Amino acid sequence: xxxxxxxxxxxxxxxxxxxxxxxxxxxxxxxxxxxxxxxxxxxxxxxxxxxxxxxxxxxxxxxxxxxxxxxxxxxxxxxxxxxxxxxxxxxxxxxxxxxxxxxxxxxxxxxxxxxxxxxxxxxxxxxxxxxxxxxxxxxxxxxxxxxxxxxxxxxxxxxxxxxxxxxxxxxxxxxxxxxxxxxxxxxxxxxxxxxxxxxxxxxxxxxxxxxxxxxxxxxxxxxxxxxxxxxxxxxxxxxxxxxxxxxxxxxxxxxxxxxxxxxxxxxxxxxxxxxxxxxxxxxxxxxxxxxxxxxxxxxxxxxxxxxxxxxxxxxxxxxxxxxxxxxxxxxxxxxxxxxxxxxxxxxxxxxxxxxxxxxxxxxxxxxxxxxxx
Amino acid sequence: xxxxxxxxxxxxxxxxxxxxxxxxxxxxxxxxxxxxxxxxxxxxxxxxxxxxxxxxxxxxxxxxxxxxxxxxxxxxxxxxxxxxxxxxxxxxxxxxxxxxxxxxxxxxxxxxxxxxxxxxxxxxxxxxxxxxxxxxxxxxxxxxxxxxxxxxxxxxxxxxxxxxxxxxxxxxxxxxxxxxxxxxxxxxxxxxxxxxxxxxxxxxxxxxxxxxxxxxxxxxxxxxxxxxxxxxxxxxxxxxxxxxxxxxxxxxxxxxxxxxxxxxxxxxxxxxxxxxxxxxxxxxxxxxxxxxxxxxxxxxxxxxxxxxxxxxxxxxxxxxxxxxxxxxxxxxxxxxxxxxxxxxxxxxxxxxxxxxxxxxxxxxxxxxxxxxxxxxxxxxxxxxxxxxxxxxxxxxxxxxxxxxxxxxxxxxxxxxxx
Numbered sequence: 063x064x065x066x067x068x069x070x071x072x073x074x075x076x077x078x079x080x081x082x083x084x085x086x087x088x089x090x091x092x093x094x095x096x097x098x099x100x101x102x103x104x105x106x107x108x109x110x111x112x113x114x115x116x117x118x119x120x121x122x123x124x125x126x127x128x129x130x131x132x133x134x135x136x137x138x139x140x141x142x143x144x145x146x147x148x149x150x151x152x153x154x155x156x157x158x159x160x161x162x163x164x165x166x167x168x169x170x171x172x173x174x175x176x177x178x179x180x181x182x183x184x185x186x187x188x189x190x191x192x193x194x195x196x197x198x199x200x201x202x203x204x205x206x207x208x209x210x211x212x213x214x215x216x217x218x219x220x221x222x223x224x225x226x227x228x229x230x231x232x233x234x235x236x237x238x239x240x241x242x243x244x245x246x247x248x249x250x251x252x253x254x255x256x257x258x259x260x261x262x263x264x265x266x267x268x269x270x271x272x273x274x275x276x277x278x279x280x281x282x283x284x285x286x287x288x289x290x291x292x293x294x295x296x297x298x299x300x301x302x303x304x305x306x307x308x309x310x311x312x313x314x315x316x317x318x319x320x321x322x323x324x325x326x327x328x329x330x331x332x333x334x335x336x337x338x339x340x341x342x343x344x345x346x347x348x349x350x351x352x353x354x355x356x357x358x359x360x361x362x363x364x365x366x367x368x369x370x371x372x373x374x375x376x377x378x379x380x381x382x383x384x385x386x387x388x389x390x391x392x393x394x395x396x397x398x399x400x401x402x403x404x405x406x407x408x409x410x411x412x413x414x415x416x417x418x419x420x421x422x423x424x425x426x427x428x429x430x431x432x433x434x435x
Numbered sequence: 436x437x438x439x440x441x442x443x444x445x446x447x448x449x450x451x452x453x454x455x456x457x458x459x460x461x462x463x464x465x466x467x468x469x470x471x472x473x474x475x476x477x478x479x480x481x482x483x484x485x486x487x488x489x490x491x492x493x494x495x496x497x498x499x500x501x502x503x504x505x506x507x508x509x510x511x512x513x514x515x516x517x518x519x520x521x522x523x524x525x526x527x528x529x530x531x532x533x534x535x536x537x538x539x540x541x542x543x544x545x546x547x548x549x550x551x552x553x554x555x556x557x558x559x560x561x562x563x564x565x566x567x568x569x570x571x572x573x574x575x576x577x578x579x580x581x582x583x584x585x586x587x588x589x590x591x592x593x594x595x596x597x598x599x600x601x602x603x604x605x606x607x608x609x610x611x612x613x614x615x616x617x618x619x620x621x622x623x624x625x626x627x628x629x630x631x632x633x634x635x636x637x638x639x640x641x642x643x644x645x646x647x648x649x650x651x652x653x654x655x656x657x658x659x660x661x662x663x664x665x666x667x668x669x670x671x672x673x674x675x676x677x678x679x680x681x682x683x684x685x686x687x688x689x690x691x692x693x694x695x696x697x698x699x700x701x702x703x704x705x706x707x708x709x710x711x712x713x714x715x716x717x718x719x720x721x722x723x724x725x726x727x728x729x730x731x732x733x734x735x736x737x738x739x740x741x742x743x744x745x746x747x748x749x750x751x752x753x754x755x756x757x758x759x760x761x762x763x764x765x766x767x768x769x770x771x772x773x774x775x776x777x778x779x780x781x782x783x784x785x786x787x788x789x790x791x792x793x794x795x796x797x798x799x800x801x802x803x804x805x806x807x808x809x810x811x812x813x814x815x816x817x818x819x820x821x822x823x824x825x826x827x828x829x830x831x832x833x834x835x836x837x838x839x840x841x842x843x844x845x846x847x848x849x850x851x852x853x
Contacts, residue, residue: 094465097465097469098469098472100469100473101469101470101472101473101476102472102473102476103473103476104473104476104477104479104480105476105479105480107480108480114556119556123560123563123564193484199787201787201788209711209788210786210787210788211711211714211784211788212788213787213788215787215788215789232787241633241634241635244569244570245569245570245571245572245632245633246566246570247561247565247566247570247572247573247576248557248560248561248563248564248565248566249564249566250560250564265557265560265564266553266554266557267552267553267554267555267557267558267560267561268483268552268553268554268557269548269551269552269553269572270493270494270551270553271570271572271629273490273493274493274494274633274636274781274782275633275635275636276635276786277634277635277786278635278786278787279490279491279785279786279787279789281490282490283483283490283493283553284482284553285482285483285484285486285488285489285490286481286482286483286484287481287482308554309482309553310482310483310552310553310554311553311554364635364786367634367635368634369634
């Protein structure tokens with residue numbers, strides 16, 4: 063064992079040298095530790111204010127939690143919301159309904175680009191106000207193209223719509239073949255039975271691979287601690303949808319599942335002043351979306367990437383936006399001509415797709431299930 | 436077992452022994468590591484908003500360096516193949532330094548992925564819900580860890596045999612060497628598939644990404660080893676035959692030629708077709724709608740690579756100084772081309788046509804420098820302990836002091852690739 067003594071530099075015998083070398087080693091070690099402590103100093107806050115509890119750390123994946131474990135997780139969310147926002151929330155785990163597959167349809171002839179959907183979504187889903195996180199992006203598109211690169215993301219007009227443009231709102235398309243789900247290394251995002259792709263915010267590791275994979279730029283990352291004022295908190299929350307998120311995780315549109323899984327409409331649709339947005343159960347032949355997908359010439363964005371979106375667009379000039387007199391005149395003429403040709407209103411017994419023509423904000427919210435649920 | 440622990444302990448002690456230049460080099464590296472740790476602590480507390488990344492450009496400097504380093508790690512096979520398949524003599528006793536570098540490069544690559552995570556403390560979720568084989572990221576986790584273990588085993592076994600003055604048993608390492616050759620190609624292929632499998636990013640969605648990655652890695656990696664061997668020959672008594680450099684020179688020249696050919700093929704397809712798919716390439720090479728942050732960089736990279744290529748094919752690069760200069764140029768060129776030049780343009784424009792540019796912040800740069808310094812620190816220590824063991828100066832039956840007597844230190848140049 064004698065050869066295990068520490069030699070610093072040339073091995074010269076003698077007690078003086080060894081004491082000096084001991085002191086030198088000691089001084090180097092102490093200053094090294096001090097430097098490391100200084101380097102780690104930003105972490106001091108963790109000691110006084112731990113951001114994560116042991117229970118939360120050990121929490122299981124959403125799909126592996128027992129009812130009791132889910133109740134405990136919901137309790138932690140409640141406590142956290144109460145502590146952070148001084149609001150008593152109503153937090154639930156809302157499951158998908160049997161025999162329901164959601165689909166969305168958007169009439170581009172009606173959209174006026176007012177962005178009310180964007181802000182209603184932010185308010186409903188407790189998105190961070192600073193930094194700003196929004197699930198819906200509205201593009202102002204020049205007429206005559208569907209090339210998104212020609213669109214303007216940051217249009218700022220005193221009055222919309224602008225006659226030379228149409229408006230293209232984009233949000234999560236809830237794809238039937240979602241690339242984001244495919245790439246997630248930890249299965250923190252998956253497709254639910256009703257077609258909604260959800261995220262377990264407590265499971266996401268924040269690698270942002272899904273954000274790179276999404277062809278619709280529908281996913282958002284919490285680069286900083288999200289901040290929402292207490293008075294702006296929507297206390298009606300669900301585990302997989304609008305409960306407050308943490309820093310460092312992904313989030314995205316979930317078709318307001320805490321509303322829609324109870325028969326209500328998503329917030330973006332409810333606020334839409336022109337009735338451009340249609341939502342419902344595509345498995346129900348009596349539903350409006352079923353009728354639209356069946357009878358209108360609907361299309362999806364980037365069909366060539368094979369994602370099979372559940373978000374459909376269509377132009378329906380017979381029911382244009384009510385703010386454009388020229389478009390209204392065209393719609394009037396088209397409806398008249400069709401009546402002369404076929405002698406019947408469109409829809410042929412289905413829902414009247416023009417019924418909420420001229421709808422205004424604040425009109426009675428409709429339910430996609432017709433009040434059956 | 437006791438001998439093995441003593442071996443580890445002696446290696447640990449040896450890493451603290453050296454001359455003034457060795458201490459200065461280690462001090463500088465340690466300082467950068469500490470700065471990096473400090474910057475990362477800040478990132479942990481505030482979030483990834485301390486970086487220049489946004490929802491538009493959601494991967495940046497970290498992932499760029501990760502990609503580059505996976506290639507550097509894979510490039511160790513460019514020493515292994517000549518030695519174990521073509522029985523090259525000059526490289527035989529040098530191959531271990533390639534494998535040791537692979538270890539350091541993999542550690543750096545893994546650190547870069549880790550610092551890119553929003554919730555690193557949830558790392559164990561990977562063990563509990565491993566989305567294999569669907570997610571290419573899980574493939575990457577497997578192949579990178581596997582490659583690290585393979586190289587640790589091969590190097591550790593050979594060095595420990597030398598320490599014990601035993602002849603290495605071929606069964607215990609030759610099969611692993613051959614597995615590692617295939618494995619090295621797999622790590623960079625899987626990393627390329629990570630990108631090329633995304634249909635929503637036309638810039639990456641190209642079959643040529645994986646071959647390009649391999650070609651660029653097989654030129655930048657051996658180029659780095661040329662520089663390492665230069666340092667080794669200069670600062671230690673370890674024999675480095677001049678002919679070893681000439682063998683590597685050929686490897687670098689051929690790989691770089693293939694890389695430039697593939698880059699040209701990619702550019703032709705994008706620009707001649709002139710479809711909307713080419714928007715990212717246009718942003719990278721020409722600028723798009725008045726935004727051109729990456730244009731000077733990519734042309735600098737192309738210029739550096741072209742000059743290096745010409746030098747490598749001319750007899751003038753038989754001169755070691757010229758060869759080293761060419762190596763530095765191509766390492767920098769490839770670092771730009773497959774780092775920032777590969778990752779960032781895929782996000783510009785976004786899938787919705789928005790153009791947001793990306794620039795790394797100071798904090799992000801410090802974390803990056805810290806990881807590079809840490810990797811070089813690891814490599815320096817590995818080389819520093821390996822040399823005396825292989826030279827027979829540190830063995831189980833000699834006193835520790837024998838290893839440090841009358842020996843020049845082992846040191847490395849500043850990180851040119853940065």
